[in-house]
Amino acid sequence: MASHIVGYPRMGPKRELKFALESFWDGKSTAEDLKKVAADLRSSIWKQMADAGIKYIPSNTFAYYDQVLDTTAMLGAVPSRYGWNGGEIGFDTYFSMARGNASVPAMEMTKWFDTNYHFIVPELGPDVNFSYASHKAVDEYKEAKALGVDTVPVLVGPVSYLLLSKPAKGVEKSFSLLSLLEKILPIYKEVVTELKAAGASWIQFDEPTLVKDLDSHQLHAFTSAYSELESSLSGVNVLIETYFADVPAKAFKTLTSLKGVTGFGFDLIRGTKTLDLIKGGFPSGKYLFAGVVDGRNIWANDLAGSLSILQSLEAIVGKDKLVVSTSCSLLHTAVDLVNETKLDKELKSWLAFAAQKVVEVNALAKALVGHQDEAFFSANAAAQASRKSSPRVTNEAVQKAAAALKGSDHRRATNVSARLDAQQKKLNLPVLPTTTIGSFPQTMELRRVRREYKAKKVSEENYINSIKEEIKKVVKLQEELDIDVLVHGEPERNDMVEYFGEQLSGFAFTVNGWVQSYGSRCVKPPIIYGDVSRPKPMTVFWSSMAQSMTARPMKGMLTGPVTILNWSFVRNDQPRFETCYQIALAIKDEVEDLEKAGINVIQIDEAALREGLPLRKSEEAFYLEWAVHSFRITNCGVQDTTQVHTHMCYSNFNDIIHSIIDMDADVITIENSRSDEKLLSVFREGVKYGAGIGPGVYDIHSPRIPSTDEIADRINKMLQVLETNILWVNPDCGLKTRKYTEVKPALLNMVAAAKLIRTQL
Numbered sequence: 028m029a030s031h032i033v034g035y036p037r038m039g040p041k042r043e044l045k046f047a048l049e050s051f052w053d054g055k056s057t058a059e060d061l062k063k064v065a066a067d068l069r070s071s072i073w074k075q076m077a078d079a080g081i082k083y084i085p086s087n088t089f090a091y092y093d094q095v096l097d098t099t100a101m102l103g104a105v106p107s108r109y110g111w112n113g114g115e116i117g118f119d120t121y122f123s124m125a126r127g128n129a130s131v132p133a134m135e136m137t138k139w140f141d142t143n144y145h146f147i148v149p150e151l152g153p154d155v156n157f158s159y160a161s162h163k164a165v166d167e168y169k170e171a172k173a174l175g176v177d178t179v180p181v182l183v184g185p186v187s188y189l190l191l192s193k194p195a196k197g198v199e200k201s202f203s204l205l206s207l208l209e210k211i212l213p214i215y216k217e218v219v220t221e222l223k224a225a226g227a228s229w230i231q232f233d234e235p236t237l238v239k240d241l242d243s244h245q246l247h248a249f250t251s252a253y254s255e256l257e258s259s260l261s262g263v264n265v266l267i268e269t270y271f272a273d274v275p276a277k278a279f280k281t282l283t284s285l286k287g288v289t290g291f292g293f294d295l296i297r298g299t300k301t302l303d304l305i306k307g308g309f310p311s312g313k314y315l316f317a318g319v320v321d322g323r324n325i326w327a328n329d330l331a332g333s334l335s336i337l338q339s340l341e342a343i344v345g346k347d348k349l350v351v352s353t354s355c356s357l358l359h360t361a362v363d364l365v366n367e368t369k370l371d372k373e374l375k376s377w378l379a380f381a382a383q384k385v386v387e388v389n390a391l392a393k394a395l396v397g398h399q400d401e402a403f404f405s406a407n408a409a410a411q412a413s414r415k416s417s418p419r420v421t422n423e424a425v426q427k428a429a430a431a432l433k434g435s436d437h438r439r440a441t442n443v444s445a446r447l448d449a450q451q452k453k454l455n456l457p458v459l460p461t462t463t464i465g466s467f468p469q470t471m472e473l474r475r476v477r478r479e480y481k482a483k484k485v486s487e488e489n490y491i492n493s494i495k496e497e498i499k500k501v502v503k504l505q506e507e508l509d510i511d512v513l514v515h516g517e518p519e520r521n522d523m524v525e526y527f528g529e530q531l532s533g534f535a536f537t538v539n540g541w542v543q544s545y546g547s548r549c550v551k552p553p554i555i556y557g558d559v560s561r562p563k564p565m566t567v568f569w570s571s572m573a574q575s576m577t578a579r580p581m582k583g584m585l586t587g588p589v590t591i592l593n594w595s596f597v598r599n600d601q602p603r604f605e606t607c608y609q610i611a612l613a614i615k616d617e618v619e620d621l622e623k624a625g626i627n628v629i630q631i632d633e634a635a636l637r638e639g640l641p642l643r644k645s646e647e648a649f650y651l652e653w654a655v656h657s658f659r660i661t662n663c664g665v666q667d668t669t670q671v672h673t674h675m676c677y678s679n680f681n682d683i684i685h686s687i688i689d690m691d692a693d694v695i696t697i698e699n700s701r702s703d704e705k706l707l708s709v710f711r712e713g714v715k716y717g718a719g720i721g722p723g724v725y726d727i728h729s730p731r732i733p734s735t736d737e738i739a740d741r742i743n744k745m746l747q748v749l750e751t752n753i754l755w756v757n758p759d760c761g762l763k764t765r766k767y768t769e770v771k772p773a774l775l776n777m778v779a780a781a782k783l784i785r786t787q788l
């Protein structure tokens with residue numbers, strides 16, 4: 028009976044690691060304190076898996092910050108600016124790379140495939156002196172062994188490591204990162220040798236880049252890397268783990284022909300073609316690690332369904348070669364359902380977090396060898412059935428309305444330039460109109476009021492008054508600053524997705540369902556479990572209150588359907604686009620109610636549209652088609668004179684510029700200040716853009732206050748590529764995380780810059 032877990036969350040069931048890290052960074056506790064918390068977490072995770080009966084238990088999936096950064100440390104690939112002088116890498120160097128220090132900024136962070144986890148991007152060039160500088164993988168293996176648990180040490184595979192790296196600053200464009208393979212493999216060999224000496228009988232190499240679109244040169248790197256490692260790997264079993272999608276057919280061939288490898292791990296949840304690939308040819312005598320338990324979601328497994336898939340695989344690879352596994356590391360799901368005190372029993376019976384998934388994997392493995400836990404399986408079947416038939420899940424009217432959207436087009440009748448003219452007649456804005464993205468600083472006091480209102484410690488009346496006072500303050504400030512299009516500041520919102528989820532039907536919220544986003548930062552995605560509908564207006568009360576305080580246009584602020592979808596745990600019983608269409612219909616009702624209430628400018632944020640882009644090129648068009656369609660559904664019903672804005676956070680969207688134009692918003696504001704050239708180059712290259720556009724003129728992620736000249740400079744640069752009459756002036760993103768002492772002078776300079784340029788036109 029064989030069961031395996033690809034990886035496990037590190038934060039702890041109550042975010043213990045987060046608090047230990049932050050306290051250490053703040054100088055409130057020692058390195059020893061931090062190490063103790065980490066060791067306790069690791070040992071409880073190992074014990075939990077061992078007690079559940081898991082055969083292949085991972086080690087080295089713990090990280091103080093990030094597993095890719097751990098690999099950078101293992102290879103001694105520390106960029107020179109951190110002043111590391113060799114020796115074993117300690118917290119100082121490690122956390123400086125992760126977070127920067129007083130004199131040096133951090134290394135770049137980017138999204139781990141299409142998850143919300145962010146890794147630290149290795150910076151490599153021809154003169155990096157690789158050396159074996161962190162023995163963490165071996166130490167963790169020994170640590171587990173001392174606790175009586177024989178684990179499978181997990182390493183980020185050498186080829187994926189290089190493919191996920193970027194060339195260091197100043198390194199020529201022609202430099203091939205893969206050329207570094209021969210320099211890092213000797214270190215991998217040392218690690219393998221030490222692991223073998225310590226007693227490891229299996230080693231797992233994570234090579235998830237195999238699921239991407241790789242060219243033959245990149246694929247060849249896998250072949251040469253593992254042939255090079257083959258002799259070191261003799262005497263130990265080697266698992267190559269892939270996840271997040273199916274491995275394309277050509278890569279599948281390369282992968283399954285690798286030398287020195289004993290087993291292959293595949294994602295059978297997202298990898299829709301994985302089954303066919305395996306059926307089409309799996310090397311005989313090798314182990315198949317079948318990822319049938321979803322590591323990316325929070326739903327209980329359909330055990331009967333999984334069992335029948337496993338049985339069909341068993342027929343191909345043989346009884347003793349099949350291992351039941353998770354689709355990917357459980358890092359991307361919540362930790363333990365046991366701590367959910369507020370979810371009702373029925374809903375809870377539909378869910379499984381990491382701790383429960385471990386049990387599911389083991390139950391499946393046991394069932395395969397004829398020891399099916401009947402009680403467990405029948406409880407699971409009953410929960411599956413109740414989820415299928417529950418009236419909480421299905422709302423016929425919503426299903427019908429969403430189904431009717433498919434295949435049809437939704438667009439505003441008039442084209443964007445005519446609409447902008449009609450809007451300008453009504454709004455009468457100056458050229459280069461100024462605005463902000465929505466939120467204003469959230470003070471401790473504000474958070475307290477919201478928290479106490481939620482806990483029913485503050486009456487509704489008092490709560491409304493406090494929020495109203497806050498809005499008044501924000502409106503007055505914007506008028507004093509002479510901003511043209513105002514916002515109410517979003518003081519009533521804790522989070523831009525949660526706020527809407529709490530008011531829509533079909534959503535549930537956890538108390539401890541945290542998932543690591545980067546470092547110590549975690550997010551708590553809402554769970555969309557049923558058909559989505561809007562029982563009543565969600566923002567009209569606050570937006571019309573705010574509009575009544577000023578003669579200037581007040582933007583209504585909404586989160587768009589694609590962003591709500593991408594930042595939630597979504598249903599796995601219908602395609603993503605169907606859920607998205609349902610949310611779009613709910614937001615559409617809100618847009619129309621805002622318009623009726625006299626709000627003439629409505630911003631629908633699609634902060635996360637770009638990040639939902641699938642991993643493979645072949646799937647992009649379909650995603651963009653329904654995502655952009657969903658956005659248009661929300662506002663296709665408004666009058667020409669109502670101005671629809673959207674906002675996007677991720678500036679790296681040159682590749683999807685045509686989809687962005689196809690969203691057909693009247694105005695788009697975008698994060699830009701950290702990558703000026705990138706964005707503007709699209710327009711320089713001649714992409715026609717007729718709608719309003721506000722590339723952020725300063726970075727809100729930094730406390731730094733930009734000067735008027737600096738902002739004016741930026742605006743001038745933009746004017747070189749964009750028509751004067753479409754350019755807006757605004758910061759990069761919401762101001763929620765900043766202080767008023769930063770926001771006031773920054774906005775003052777921003778407005779001054781816009782005014783200065785207006786006089787020069």
Ligand code: GLN
Pocket residue numbers: 464465466517523584632634674675676760761762763
């Ligand atoms: N309107 C939101 C705000 O200003 C947008 C946040 C975002 O783009 N992430 O906070």
Ligand code: ZN
Pocket residue numbers: 464634674675676698759760761
């Ligand atoms: Zn943003």
